[in-house]
Amino acid sequence: MIGRLAAGCEIVARQRSEALAKWVQAGRRDDLTGYRAALGPAVRLVLLCAVAYGVLAVVRAAPWLMWLFAGWWLRAAWRATRAPGENVDEPLDDEPDEPDVEAVVALLFEVLGDRDRVHLSTVLAHLQKEGQCEGWTVADLRARLDALGIPVRPKVKVGGVPTRGILRADLASHFPGPEMPPSPATVDAA
Incomplete structure (x- = not known):
C-alpha cells in the first residue's frame, strides 16, 4: 500500500508540474520576436507565483485546510496507480497485485x-x-x-x-x- 501511494504521489506531482509548465509555455506568442514573445510566459509565471503565495497565506491563516489538501492528494495518488479496469470507488484496503x-x-x-x-x-x-x-x-x-x-x-x-x-x-x-x-x-x- 505504501509503495502504491509513493508511486502515485510521484505520478500526481509529475502530472501537475507538467500541466503547469505547459500552461506557462502556452503564453509564448509566435507572432512576436525577442523579449516581447517571452512576456506571456513571464506574466503567467508571476501569476502562478502569486497564486502559490495566496494559497500559502490561506493555509497559514487556517492550517486545518492542509488536511483537506492532504486527503485530496492521497486520493489522487491512489487513483493514479490503479490497475486498468480497477473500480475507482473500491475501498482503499483492496490493493491490486503488483505486476510480475x-x-x-x-x-x-x-x-x-x-x-x-x-x-x-x-x-x-x-x-x-x-x-x-x-x-x-x-x-x-x-x-x-x-x-x-x-x-x-x-x-x-x-x-x-x-x-x-x-x-x-x-x-x-x-x-x-x-x-x-x-x-x-x-x-x-x-
Missing part, C-alpha cells in the same frame, strides 16, 4: 526486438495497441518501471531523438535470463 517483474522484463525484451535501445513512448504505444495502459502517459509508465526497479535512462537516442528510454544492456545486467549469461559484476558480487 519477469513478465515486464520479458515484454520489454519483446518490444526491443533486435534493437539495443527503445524509447518509453514506443513501449507505451505497444502496450496501448495491446489494449493495456489506456490513458497512461510516458511519465506514468516511467514511475511504474521505477517502482519495479527497472532502469530507465533519461536520454536514450533512437533515430537521432534523445528522450527517456531503456537499454538492452541495462536490462541484461539487472535481470539476467537463462539465455543471457550474468554480468561479470554479478558473478564477482556472489
Whole structure:
C-alpha cells in the first residue's frame, strides 16, 4: 500500500508540474520576436507565483485546510496507480497485485526486438495497441518501471531523438535470463 501511494504521489506531482509548465509555455506568442514573445510566459509565471503565495497565506491563516489538501492528494495518488479496469470507488484496503517483474522484463525484451535501445513512448504505444495502459502517459509508465526497479535512462537516442528510454544492456545486467549469461559484476558480487 505504501509503495502504491509513493508511486502515485510521484505520478500526481509529475502530472501537475507538467500541466503547469505547459500552461506557462502556452503564453509564448509566435507572432512576436525577442523579449516581447517571452512576456506571456513571464506574466503567467508571476501569476502562478502569486497564486502559490495566496494559497500559502490561506493555509497559514487556517492550517486545518492542509488536511483537506492532504486527503485530496492521497486520493489522487491512489487513483493514479490503479490497475486498468480497477473500480475507482473500491475501498482503499483492496490493493491490486503488483505486476510480475519477469513478465515486464520479458515484454520489454519483446518490444526491443533486435534493437539495443527503445524509447518509453514506443513501449507505451505497444502496450496501448495491446489494449493495456489506456490513458497512461510516458511519465506514468516511467514511475511504474521505477517502482519495479527497472532502469530507465533519461536520454536514450533512437533515430537521432534523445528522450527517456531503456537499454538492452541495462536490462541484461539487472535481470539476467537463462539465455543471457550474468554480468561479470554479478558473478564477482556472489
